[in-house]
Amino acid sequence: MSTTEAGGRIAIEVTVNGTRHRREVEPRLLLVQLLREDLRLTGTHIGCDTTYCGACTVIVDGEPVKSCTMLAVQADGAEILTVEGLARDGELHPLQRAFSENHGLQCGYCTPGMLMSAHALLARNPDPDRKQIRKGIQGNLCRCTGYHNIIAAIDAAAAAMREGK
């Protein structure tokens, strides 16, 4: 049993986008706060207080989660992928390129979460049909695009990734 005293901190270790971090955190610290405020990875957004919007979506041990509804202490030992981890050596990830080319964003607020949900979808299903794409982003709200171009972008990215581009 590991335990904290009142107001005390607990040591955790997380690997974010391949880099290992050790921190002493307050138990009430949300994963999204750890990412944004402590690790300064502000690509992960906060769009609501109610676990609805999905702007905070990151991938924890291969599963998409809403990082506003997970404690940092629950992520102890986990491998986390955030939107900052998508691009490699200055090259955009195929999903990012497809969102750009297909106008899959307007204000961009929902985009990091959309990208991470799409990433989780394509990891399990590299060739989704349009209905499966819609289901893949069912937990992400967009107030600008009407979703149409987001779906087109994910479809295009899936095709590009299947061709190894």
Next chain:
Amino acid sequence: MYPAPFRYHRAATVEEAIARLVEIGEGARALAGGQTLLVWLKMRFDEPTDLVDIGRLPGLRDIEQEAGRVRIGALATHARIARAPLARQIPIVGDCASGIADNQVRSRGTIGGSLAAGDPSCDWPVLLTTLDAEVHCRGPSGTRTLPADGFVQDLYATRLEHGELVTGVSFALPGKGSAGAYVGFKRCAPAFPTSSVGVQLTLNGDDCTEARIALGSAGLTTIRAKAAEAELRGRTLGAGVIAKAAAAAAAAAEPVADQRGSPAFKRSLIDALVKRGVEVARRRARGETVEVSHEYY
């Protein structure tokens, strides 16, 4: 949006978790996936002094079959169940698991937490009541098994005692001629259902020998629609019989007015969902593959 401070304990064993919950008393809560509890803490609906994290307890996430029974560990997530072979083998289980919330919530939320939350809008208590399942519990005074039917007693109240944990659920594999469907309606994936209905029928052709129907988001607890079951049991399914059962289910519901709709709207929804559930169960009993789940726009 931030929870008030609390102490955090990470239990290594079920015994340790129970002992700590009992030792701390009133202010302690178990934390599983956090998809209900953390939402409450962020909104400050609840301000526990201590959280006992049971999320990493070993041996509680397995999905097994033995001697004609299915057993699911309390920490099995909605996503894990939705992806398990069980979800295709017993389609009503897949309907329920894959219809809960959205991908992200399903990654974390657990079947045990869904029961223990005592939330009439949670789907697992409804599905498990439909399947006449048992809930396996372990607490300070040992282990016991409770029926899923009646497990949720009132709004946010279950039969669990303080310090008692759900360790798993089990139910009999549906027998020959037995098929079901779990259908619901909600406004969008991350919303709780406006109404949901579980239907399990045993059919011989169109003759219904056994029926179980349970309703979710239809009152302050899970509601078993016994009068609706009686309309089907021993009858030959036809439009008239099904309509009577649907009307009986709508009458058994005790919906409250909220932002999801008026009681009258919810009753008409339940009427329609029972008809759809019976129709899908009937087609599945004939061997058809039918995909259903929560509908939303």
